[in-house]
Amino acid sequence: MNGKLENEKRAERYFRTLTRLGYVLALFIGICLGVSYSAWTLNPLLGFAVSLLSATTAFLFLALLEYRIDRKYKGITSSRREYLIVALPVYAIMLLFVITGLTWRTVLTYAVGTMVFVYMNATVILLLYASFTLFPRMFRIRSKGLELEDPKLVDKILGIAQKMDVKVERMIMLSRKKLKVANALQVGPRKFSIYISDYLIENFTPVQVEAVIAHELAHAKKRHLLKNLLFTLPFGLISMNLLLYSWVIRANHISLIIAIASIIFLLTVNIAITPLRRRLELEADALSAKALGNPEPMISALQRIGELNLIPTKYPRIIGWGLPHPSIETRIEKLRRLR
């Protein structure tokens, strides 16, 4: 019991430190955007160079800081290089912002009239499509993901999938022992794959592994990724088009009002998406309990995830409000009520 309490305290400290890192990240992004924007207005080429440089600096600084935090609290054994490789998708996202900025700038400089709208909407949809096909691939490379080979586990996953009526395309094992990350995820909005970390398989009982897999399969069955996308994409596009429109009519005095409205609109969507995501998590938990016949396996899996990944069982409501997962306490409470 004492060990458990100590673990919870360490989890709380770890969580607080990471939250602070999140604030630093937000500040960094703000500074980078400001500096890049100033450089852009001077010269597009300079703007591009500055954006690229600031994104790279911010990425290296934050990733290495997080590496130190993970070493201190979780005792990870990976090297700096391995850690940076795992964080590469974050870098890719940062670069995507740079490219989006460049496209935005180019389109606004050279396109006229309705073509501005056509170019920008096509670019956003293309980037989104690319991210859906590229990210899973990147995930496998960066995590040294291999097809799952343990025949017993493969059979088990296929058995649960059949029971839940979900077709699984690939099962990938992610190499995360040195990073001490116990997790699993469902990839693909249409063709479903399940990714699971070796650290989770090693530290969970077989029935806990089943519960986690049933949870991921539930995300697939209920098409949660697609729902997420369908919720955000239209709002994102409307907001972007409003912003473009305000630029096209920039000589008119209402252009500023439209620009502000578009930004408020985008912020609202961002705030509204996290409650939706939390609801989908609870739905997946409930379906996992249903597939396994009782909620106990999922409850114990959640407790184990908290212990291994140093997630505190509860945190201040204001912080929980911005997170895509409900707290472990809430999730367990909801599962207990299913009985």
Ligand SMILES: [Zn+2]
């Ligand atoms: Zn989930």
